[in-house]
Structure formats: C-alpha cells, structure tokens
Amino acid sequence: MANRAKKSQMERVSVPPLSSVAICGGTHGNELTGLYIVREMQKKKIEKVGSVSITTIVTNPRASEAGRRYIEMDLNRCFTDVLLSSPITESTPYELRRAQELNAQLGPKGSTDAVDLLIDLHNTTANMGLCLIFYTLDWITLHIYKYIQNKMSSVPVRVIQLEVPISDAYALDSVGKRGFAIEVGPQPNGVLRADIFNMVKEAVDLTLEWLQEFNSGHTFEGGTVEAYTLVKSVDYPRDSAGKITAAIHQDLQDNDFKLLRSGDPIFLTFAGETLKYEGEDLYPYFVNECAYYEKKIAFHLAMKKTYSFPSICAKKDGETA
Amino acid sequence: MANRAKKSQMERVSVPPLSSVAICGGTHGNELTGLYIVREMQKKKIEKVGSVSITTIVTNPRASEAGRRYIEMDLNRCFTDVLLSSPITESTPYELRRAQELNAQLGPKGSTDAVDLLIDLHNTTANMGLCLIFYTLDWITLHIYKYIQNKMSSVPVRVIQLEVPISDAYALDSVGKRGFAIEVGPQPNGVLRADIFNMVKEAVDLTLEWLQEFNSGHTFEGGTVEAYTLVKSVDYPRDSAGKITAAIHQDLQDNDFKLLRSGDPIFLTFAGETLKYEGEDLYPYFVNECAYYEKKIAFHLAMKKTYSFPSICAKKDGETA
Incomplete structure (x- = not known):
C-alpha cells in the first residue's frame, strides 16, 4: 500500500461516482449517538441527498431496545466470510442471523451489489476524540477523512487502520464496497451527550457534503495522512x-x-x-x-x-x- | 432539624461510641468502584480497625457478576418498611429477597441491633465529584462529612439530603443506625477509573480514621454545613x-x-x-x-x-x- 501510495502521489486518480451510502447505528445497543442519529434521519425520511441515495438502519434493534451491547454475541464481530456463510440452525445466535440479514441488505460483502460506502456509528468510553476506523486504505476514505479533519475544530480527528485481510474483517463496515466506523468518545454506555451527538452529526453531514462535491466533478487535491495501525x-x-x-x-x-x-x-x-x-x-x-x-x-x-x-x-x- | 441545630449550636453533645461499621459495594452491579474496594478489603481480611469492627459486603453478587445494575429490580429501592416486611413468594424478585437478607444481617432497620454506621459505595455518570447522600441529618454524619471535606483536596465534597421519612427510605444505607451513600462520578458504568478508586478509598479511610479519633475521646468542634436538598x-x-x-x-x-x-x-x-x-x-x-x-x-x-x-x-x- 505504501508503494502504491508513493507511485500515485503525483497522479490524479479517477474513480466511479458513489451513489449509495448506508448510515448505521445501534450495532452496539448501548452506544447511543449513532442510534439516535439514525432514528432522527429516519424520522425526517432522509433517503436521498443530492446524487446520493441513503439507507439508514438500526442494525441491532433488540440490543438497542434492551440498552445492551448485544443480546447473544457481539454483532460487530460477525461479518467475517466464514460467519456470513455459516448455516443458520435453531441454535444460531440472534446477532449472527442479523449479520446475515444485513449482509443480504447492504452487501453481499465483496460483491458488486454492495453499497458504495457503509458508515457505522460507534461510541467508546475511551478519550479518543473522533476516529475513523477501517480495514483497507482507500483513496476515497482518506479523502473523506482529510475533509472531515480540515473542517472540524471541536475535536481531534484521527484514523485507525486494522491490517486484517478483508475476508477476516469482522466489523459491519467491511460489508460495503468501502466503509469505516466513526468511533467517538468519551461517552459512557447508555448515556447520550449533546456535544458528542453534534460531533457525529457534523462528521456524517461532512461526509455527505464531500460525496456531493465528488460526484459533481470536483477534484480533491492529494496529500499525506498519518494513520494509527494496531x-x-x-x-x-x-x-x-x-x-x-x-x-x-x-x-x-x-x-x-x-x-x-x-x-x-x-x-x-x-x-x-x-x-x-x-x-x-x-x-x-x-x-x-x-x-x-x-x-x-x-x-x-x-x-x-x-x-x-x-x-x-x-x-x-x-x-x- | 434546623431548630434542633440552632439550639445545640453552642453545646457539646455526647453520643455513644460507634463500634460497628458496614462497608458495602456492588449494590448496583455496574458501579465498579465500591465493588473492587470491598473485594480488596475482603482479600486483606480487614475485619477490625482499632475500636471498630468492620463488615464488608458485596450486596448484589449476581448483578455484580453480570455487570448490570440489577437482575430483576433495583436493589437500592427495596429497603422501605413495606418492602422489607413483604412476604417472600415464588415470584419475589431476587433483589427483594436479597434486601431482606441484608436487612437481617445489617439491621433490622430501625432496631437497636442494627449496625452503628452503614456506608454504601456508589458511582454516577454525572459530574458530581464526591457526595455523601443521606436521609436523616445527624451530628455524627455531618462531622464525618466535614472531616472528609477538610482533608480531601482532589475532588469537591458535598452533601445531599433526601427529606423522606425513614420508613419510606428505600436505600440500603437506611438500614444502619446511621448511614450514607458515597456517590462519586463521573465514571461510566462498567468502567473502573484509578482516580475515582483512590478518591473513594481515601473517603473510606478518613471515615475509619474519624471513628477511631471519636471513639478514643477526641472532641470535634461544631460548625455549619451547606447541604443540597432535593x-x-x-x-x-x-x-x-x-x-x-x-x-x-x-x-x-x-x-x-x-x-x-x-x-x-x-x-x-x-x-x-x-x-x-x-x-x-x-x-x-x-x-x-x-x-x-x-x-x-x-x-x-x-x-x-x-x-x-x-x-x-x-x-x-x-x-x-
């Protein structure tokens, strides 16, 4: 990737427009920011912004209703190729069934049918500010990151990369053609803070704004980015x-x-x-x-x-x- | 109470020594500071400090094991006279059974057999610093509060009074002859912060220190205190x-x-x-x-x-x- 990055540093890359975005919340039912942002978008029936069609999903409705991270197993560990293709039986945990439903709706993972960009909204009790977390370094994702980082002054904005083969990637955002989690803290589980709600809303709005500009033909200049790698x-x-x-x-x-x-x-x-x-x-x-x-x-x-x-x-x- | 306070402002009141203290944690199973302080005291077999015998209890062991506030109902709402005397049936929630057990062990509430002082350790996600919360304004409690407040510089120390008849008092600390909750935050549920652990440990140690000095005949000077009343x-x-x-x-x-x-x-x-x-x-x-x-x-x-x-x-x- 570093080689690819160096090679293309001075080039201009053209990429097909991104026409479909999924914005997901409640993957962990006690991380409230995403849950309430998604519910508000659903209430306002936000299904298209300019050139981009938007799907909003409360991904783990049972855990969200219960105010718990999960009911039977961590939904955000269910999106590996192996788990997504495992047969459903009577003893299959609720979250694994739900993962396969979400994969059918937003993927299938790795296919041309998958949503162009999948954003999953998370909270942490750690003092991490706002982080974009993703598996594959991708020009689109890095440009969106830079755009958010340049425009947001209320919080440090960072990038975390998990170097895992996409087949083993276990998080929901790996189902989209591109995807990332927006992870924001500190916020206690089961608590909703207005400052963090506003931060995440701003990051989502900036992402949609970037997509509009990109789809309308704007060229975004290259640059460099510092990423934290586990x-x-x-x-x-x-x-x-x-x-x-x-x-x-x-x-x-x-x-x-x-x-x-x-x-x-x-x-x-x-x-x-x-x-x-x-x-x-x-x-x-x-x-x-x-x-x-x-x-x-x-x-x-x-x-x-x-x-x-x-x-x-x-x-x-x-x-x- | 205010009248009593004024009347006795210039007097010196003598009160029987306090020989038994209960220190309780895990009444809410996801408020971790008290749970770990009590477990550490049990590990060190701290059963007597000078003239004071000490009982340490994890009051809701099932909720503590599950990392949840409660299993069936909020234990810290179970200690009214009505609930403590309600008959146990097959459908009685776990926490109400447990409340009656604790009342038998540390009370009975309102009786001469009750422990002299009951301290229950709690956390909140609110930015409340360290608060002593109690029902009945009592000279001993106010002196302990003043002692803690004068000695602790790392956190604001405040008093909250709930003006509820003791028969309707629903919290565990109402079972002791005297009692208060130590409520400290902000700390997320299910998270243990070292700074807050140290604060609560210091408040518990200062309470035991005050009891030693009091029992050994020291006179503590009167004064005034500001209390927040709901x-x-x-x-x-x-x-x-x-x-x-x-x-x-x-x-x-x-x-x-x-x-x-x-x-x-x-x-x-x-x-x-x-x-x-x-x-x-x-x-x-x-x-x-x-x-x-x-x-x-x-x-x-x-x-x-x-x-x-x-x-x-x-x-x-x-x-x-």
Missing part, C-alpha cells in the same frame, strides 16, 4: 480466577494517542502498586474501553504510519481509469 | 411512544451543582432546538445519570440549606446524655 493489545493484570487486579493508571487514563514509553505507568493495582510499561514506544488507544474488559483488552497499542494519497476526481460516463 | 426532578422531553427526543444541553452537561436560572438551556432536541429552563433558581445534580433514563429523570434540582451542628464527643461508660 500493533498489539494489552490485558489487565488478573488473578487466577480471571478477575482484574488493577485499574488503568491515572497517568494513562484519558491519554489515548499520547506516546507511551518504556517505564511509563500503565496500571495501579488495588493494593496500591504502580505497574510500568516495558517495550517499544507506541501509541495507546481504546484505553479503558468498557466493552473490552470481557475481551481481555485494557488498551491497544499502535504505531503511526504516514501515507501519501493522490488527487482524486469522479470518473465521467464512459471514461476508463 | 426539590424536584426533571424528565427528558419524550414522544408519544416514550422515546426521548432531546439530550441534556451541552451547557448543562457536566455542570452539576452550578446554579440553574430561568432561561438557561437544559435540553438540545435531536432536531437541533434548544429548550430552556423555566422556574426558580435551583442546583442541578445527577445530570445525565445513565440509570435514570429508565426512571424518567434527566436531572434533579436542589435547594441549598445551611445547618449548624454542635461540638461532639463520645459518651464515656456510665455517662448519660
């Missing part, structure tokens, strides 16, 4: 029964994306001892995310990579790339 | 289906205990409209508490009252009041 995850210290024995240290808490160096405090045990980080300098994120206690993740660690991306414009009718 | 609750705007149609306005969010005046913004509707407060000047608290969405409370409003309280010391053997 290197590894760190679990809490635990006792033999699996119970955590420490909390995230107060020096690390709320300091997502602040470079962590060997010797920096990372945990405070309940007995009062400070535990320190050992290893290469990396950037922590998803620090003290509520839902990750059960996934045995206290925080992720990333390295920062710089990517160049080319100028881009929409391909005109009959034009070939 | 006046009324305000619900979210809702549609005909009961769904909320607005979030707490960003100007009110995180501004617990900042005087709310007529005309101040309180809600931002999802359509973007700002709704304003109308009414007498009052102090908001529990602003955007996660668990209160279902209770139809967006925030509480309080008035501030000043109480005087007398110097106090422990009654010596054989002494009468």
Whole structure:
C-alpha cells in the first residue's frame, strides 16, 4: 500500500461516482449517538441527498431496545466470510442471523451489489476524540477523512487502520464496497451527550457534503495522512480466577494517542502498586474501553504510519481509469 | 432539624461510641468502584480497625457478576418498611429477597441491633465529584462529612439530603443506625477509573480514621454545613411512544451543582432546538445519570440549606446524655 501510495502521489486518480451510502447505528445497543442519529434521519425520511441515495438502519434493534451491547454475541464481530456463510440452525445466535440479514441488505460483502460506502456509528468510553476506523486504505476514505479533519475544530480527528485481510474483517463496515466506523468518545454506555451527538452529526453531514462535491466533478487535491495501525493489545493484570487486579493508571487514563514509553505507568493495582510499561514506544488507544474488559483488552497499542494519497476526481460516463 | 441545630449550636453533645461499621459495594452491579474496594478489603481480611469492627459486603453478587445494575429490580429501592416486611413468594424478585437478607444481617432497620454506621459505595455518570447522600441529618454524619471535606483536596465534597421519612427510605444505607451513600462520578458504568478508586478509598479511610479519633475521646468542634436538598426532578422531553427526543444541553452537561436560572438551556432536541429552563433558581445534580433514563429523570434540582451542628464527643461508660 505504501508503494502504491508513493507511485500515485503525483497522479490524479479517477474513480466511479458513489451513489449509495448506508448510515448505521445501534450495532452496539448501548452506544447511543449513532442510534439516535439514525432514528432522527429516519424520522425526517432522509433517503436521498443530492446524487446520493441513503439507507439508514438500526442494525441491532433488540440490543438497542434492551440498552445492551448485544443480546447473544457481539454483532460487530460477525461479518467475517466464514460467519456470513455459516448455516443458520435453531441454535444460531440472534446477532449472527442479523449479520446475515444485513449482509443480504447492504452487501453481499465483496460483491458488486454492495453499497458504495457503509458508515457505522460507534461510541467508546475511551478519550479518543473522533476516529475513523477501517480495514483497507482507500483513496476515497482518506479523502473523506482529510475533509472531515480540515473542517472540524471541536475535536481531534484521527484514523485507525486494522491490517486484517478483508475476508477476516469482522466489523459491519467491511460489508460495503468501502466503509469505516466513526468511533467517538468519551461517552459512557447508555448515556447520550449533546456535544458528542453534534460531533457525529457534523462528521456524517461532512461526509455527505464531500460525496456531493465528488460526484459533481470536483477534484480533491492529494496529500499525506498519518494513520494509527494496531500493533498489539494489552490485558489487565488478573488473578487466577480471571478477575482484574488493577485499574488503568491515572497517568494513562484519558491519554489515548499520547506516546507511551518504556517505564511509563500503565496500571495501579488495588493494593496500591504502580505497574510500568516495558517495550517499544507506541501509541495507546481504546484505553479503558468498557466493552473490552470481557475481551481481555485494557488498551491497544499502535504505531503511526504516514501515507501519501493522490488527487482524486469522479470518473465521467464512459471514461476508463 | 434546623431548630434542633440552632439550639445545640453552642453545646457539646455526647453520643455513644460507634463500634460497628458496614462497608458495602456492588449494590448496583455496574458501579465498579465500591465493588473492587470491598473485594480488596475482603482479600486483606480487614475485619477490625482499632475500636471498630468492620463488615464488608458485596450486596448484589449476581448483578455484580453480570455487570448490570440489577437482575430483576433495583436493589437500592427495596429497603422501605413495606418492602422489607413483604412476604417472600415464588415470584419475589431476587433483589427483594436479597434486601431482606441484608436487612437481617445489617439491621433490622430501625432496631437497636442494627449496625452503628452503614456506608454504601456508589458511582454516577454525572459530574458530581464526591457526595455523601443521606436521609436523616445527624451530628455524627455531618462531622464525618466535614472531616472528609477538610482533608480531601482532589475532588469537591458535598452533601445531599433526601427529606423522606425513614420508613419510606428505600436505600440500603437506611438500614444502619446511621448511614450514607458515597456517590462519586463521573465514571461510566462498567468502567473502573484509578482516580475515582483512590478518591473513594481515601473517603473510606478518613471515615475509619474519624471513628477511631471519636471513639478514643477526641472532641470535634461544631460548625455549619451547606447541604443540597432535593426539590424536584426533571424528565427528558419524550414522544408519544416514550422515546426521548432531546439530550441534556451541552451547557448543562457536566455542570452539576452550578446554579440553574430561568432561561438557561437544559435540553438540545435531536432536531437541533434548544429548550430552556423555566422556574426558580435551583442546583442541578445527577445530570445525565445513565440509570435514570429508565426512571424518567434527566436531572434533579436542589435547594441549598445551611445547618449548624454542635461540638461532639463520645459518651464515656456510665455517662448519660
């Protein structure tokens, strides 16, 4: 990808217009921002904005009704090729059935029928500001990111890349031809904050604005982008029964994306001892995310990579790339 | 009470020593600070500190294991006289059975067998700092509050009084001869923050320290205290289906205990409209508490009252009041 980026740095790339977008919320039923943004768009019957048709979906309605992350299994871990093609039986969890329904509606994943762009709205209890999270580095996605980052001043806007083959990509946004999650925090599960509601609404509106400009023939200039790429995850210290024995240290808490160096405090045990980080300098994120206690993740660690991306414009009718 | 306070302002009151304390956590299973403080005390087998015997209890073990506020009903609404004396049948919710067990162990409420002091540890998603919440204004409780407030500099320490007859008092702390909840936030449900863990631990340690000094004959000087007294609750705007149609306005969010005046913004509707407060000047608290969405409370409003309280010391053997 870095090579491709370098090669095309000075070129202008033309890409077919993007005519269909899905905006999804409630994939985790206790992350309220996306849920209420989608419900409001449905209430206003927003189904087309200029040249773009819009599908809005509450993706996990049962979990959203219950105010829980999920009912039987984490919906946002169900979109791998293997799970999407697994046979449905009486014992298939609700979320896996729902994943296959969503894949039929918005995909099928990897097919030409898939929606052009799939945006899934999430919240985190970590102090991560606004992040776009995606699997495949893609010029369109990077241009949208840059557009949002340049226009939003109320919050830091960052990019996180998960380097996973698309067949193993487990998140809903992997079902679209292109897709990303918008992950915003800190917001407690089950709580809706107006400031974060406004941020996410602004990011969605800016994405739709970018798509209008792109589809209408505007050329967006190339540039560079810094992306955080997952290197590894760190679990809490635990006792033999699996119970955590420490909390995230107060020096690390709320300091997502602040470079962590060997010797920096990372945990405070309940007995009062400070535990320190050992290893290469990396950037922590998803620090003290509520839902990750059960996934045995206290925080992720990333390295920062710089990517160049080319100028881009929409391909005109009959034009070939 | 205010009269009693004035009458005894210049007196020295002597009260029997307090020999038994219960420290409770996990009454709401997703409020993690108290749960982990109690577990750590149990691990260290802390059963007596100087002259005070200590009982530590995870009060709702099933909800704590599940990481939920409650299993069938809110345990901290079960301690009224009516509910505590209701017959147990097959359909009695888990929490009501548990409340009667706890009442047998730590009470019975209103009896001479009850524990001298019951402290119940809670968290809120609201930006409330550290609050002591109790029903009955009591010299001992006010002295402990003043002691904690004078010694803790890391967080604002406040008192909230619920003016409810003790028979109708529904919270666990009403089971002790004296009792209060320590309510600390902001902390998301299901998340443990080291800074808040340290605050609550310090407040518990200071309470035990005060009890030692009191029991050993030290006289604590009288003074005055400002307490917030609940006046009324305000619900979210809702549609005909009961769904909320607005979030707490960003100007009110995180501004617990900042005087709310007529005309101040309180809600931002999802359509973007700002709704304003109308009414007498009052102090908001529990602003955007996660668990209160279902209770139809967006925030509480309080008035501030000043109480005087007398110097106090422990009654010596054989002494009468």
